[in-house]
Amino acid sequence: MARWDPGAEERLKKAALELFTEHGYDNVTVTRIAERAGLTRRSFFRYFPDKREVLFAGSEQLPPAVASAVLAVAPGVAPLDAVLDALTSVGTRLAERVDGGRTRRAVIAASAELRERERTKFAAVTAAIRDALVRRGTDPDTAALLARTATVAFRHAFERWTESDGRTSFAECVDAVVATLRDAFTTRARAD
């Protein structure tokens, strides 16, 4: 299976992250990334469909992982609980391998283009959750709404967890988010 120089994709990802960190996403061309990786511009686009994707490689695994986690929850469990359990489990596993994900986060946060793409990635997770809920028997409309809400909770919990820097577990962050939302909805939301 050995090629010219193995690990071309890894070299491209590494070179991209380094250059983005140093000069900013907008000031780095695909040509420069490819050159640092010992490849040509044309080859870059054989590994990644566009310049943004080099920072999101592997993210296509998240939606199916979440979907199967949702489907793995016991059938009787209420939709929202099923999704929250699934996201807690997936998120915890995800939280374990965040090596160097710190600089990556910073690069994304600094670029409007990358933040835009990141939202698309989360939207894919939302769609996967919705489909999984429908397959569990939830009606499509409720499934879509709960999927969006759960994704919001997931994102928020993850950001919370990142900021707390390992002092709290991811599950605790999810619980805190859910508690806040439950409180907001039960207290007097729309009690006109």
Next chain:
Amino acid sequence: MARWDPGAEERLKKAALELFTEHGYDNVTVTRIAERAGLTRRSFFRYFPDKREVLFAGSEQLPPAVASAVLAVAPGVAPLDAVLDALTSVGTRLAERVDGGRTRRAVIAASAELRERERTKFAAVTAAIRDALVRRGTDPDTAALLARTATVAFRHAFERWTESDGRTSFAECVDAVVATLRDAFTTRARAD
């Protein structure tokens, strides 16, 4: 058509929507849009920062409108209620002038690039809500979470309203969404 005809921006928006509807977003170049509007490619970019924005012109008014609506709610009202009231009011006004917004929705739905940009527009609304809540005294973390949740509710309610095709009011759609969420959170969410 003389060089100085007024309404250049309107002509560009109209030409773009027509061409996108007919040939699809990806198969239409900026040059063709500009030509149909009686302008040159260069002038298109004087009115819109990029090709996607021609379909989102005016959307920059939404975040400040939502923000002021949130700030206009009586100070004692709970954060979530304040945001929901504000969004109901703004959404109702928004729902009144949806002339031809139908084809626009279809064009956006058909293009991944446009859907991606649309999410950015909603993210701007979320940010505006968050900031407004913070100015109302809500702590920043809760404000961010509720802003995201409220935006989800807003989007979902709007889609519901669009599908119902005028048979229900926008306010009713928001109420239905809130009822669903409250039910999901109160029933037994995370009652481990």
Next chain:
DNA sequence: CCAAGTGATGGCACTGTGTGTCATAAGGAG
């Protein structure tokens, strides 16, 4: 009535993204 000023536009050149096509080099299978 004319000259200067102002603002929108056209024209042009240029960088950068993304893609199609073909040639080539490297490795493995027979």
Next chain:
DNA sequence: CTCCTTATGACACACAGTGCCATCACTTGG
């Protein structure tokens, strides 16, 4: 050693987006 597969290089091209300057229309002051 030859054939075949596959990653890669090389080249051409369309299109997005931008900077710069000329030009044209309309306005204002003299």
